[in-house]
Amino acid sequence: MLSNCIIRNKFSVKKAYDSLRCSHPVLAVYKAIHRTTILPRHKIILMLAIQRKLATQDLLITRGITIVNRCYLCKAAAECADHLFFSCPYAAGLLTLLQQWIQIPSSITSLYSLLTLHSRGQGSKQPLISCGIGSLVYAVWAERNARAFRDQERSVQAVFSELKFTVTALLVCRGPENVLLDIDTIFIS
Structure with a gap:
């Protein structure tokens, strides 16, 4: 392996590093996440x-924490990542409002398919879609945590x-690539 790291009779640290690390293809979903229009916390x-590593109640139970597994948003079903994004009626209501606002197909109801749709390209709407999806997931998780830890509830609207x-x-303040967006698209009621 080290013999492949020699370039012009000199050892190349870059080649050694590249040969040691695993190279995986970058999924289109991850490309959609790393847009500049999404806030870092989002x-x-x-x-x-996406990786199903949020501390949902089903994940806590698998880690040995004994709790009652019930969704804080709808109070009906068991809480898991698939339920929160977007089988839960509360989160589905937010998704429907976002889809109407951004004008993306309403048949798409899973987080992975939303990001896959976005990664295929939507022209000048791409920053709006990526920022909207990132903000939506963050809003659902923040509302879930507000209900779980602070006992505060807000309506979908x-x-x-x-x-x-x-x-x-974000889109107005983020930079020159977003200036090309149709301002009417952003401010649709």
Whole structure:
């Protein structure tokens, strides 16, 4: 292996590093996450949601923590990543509002398929879609945590209004590539 790391009779640290690390193809979903229009905290929660590493109640139970597994948002089903994103009626309501606002197909109801759709390209709407999806996942998780730890509840409309403000502010403030967005698309009521 080390003999492959020699270039022009000199040892190359870069070649050695590249040969030691595993190289995996970058999935289109991860490309969608690493857009500049998504806030870093939204990226982190989105990445954890995709990898199913958010501390949902089903994951806590598998780690040996004894709790009653019940969704904090709908209070009906067991809480898991698949339920939160977007089988839960509360989260599905937020997703429906986002789909109407951004004008993406309403048949898409899973987080992975939303990100896959986005990664295929939507032209000038790409920053709006990636920022909207990132903000949506963050908003669902933040509302879940507010209900779980602070005993505070907000309506779907209140959370969506905040989400819409965040997305609009990010797209207006983030840079020259977002100036090309149709301003009417951003501010659709």
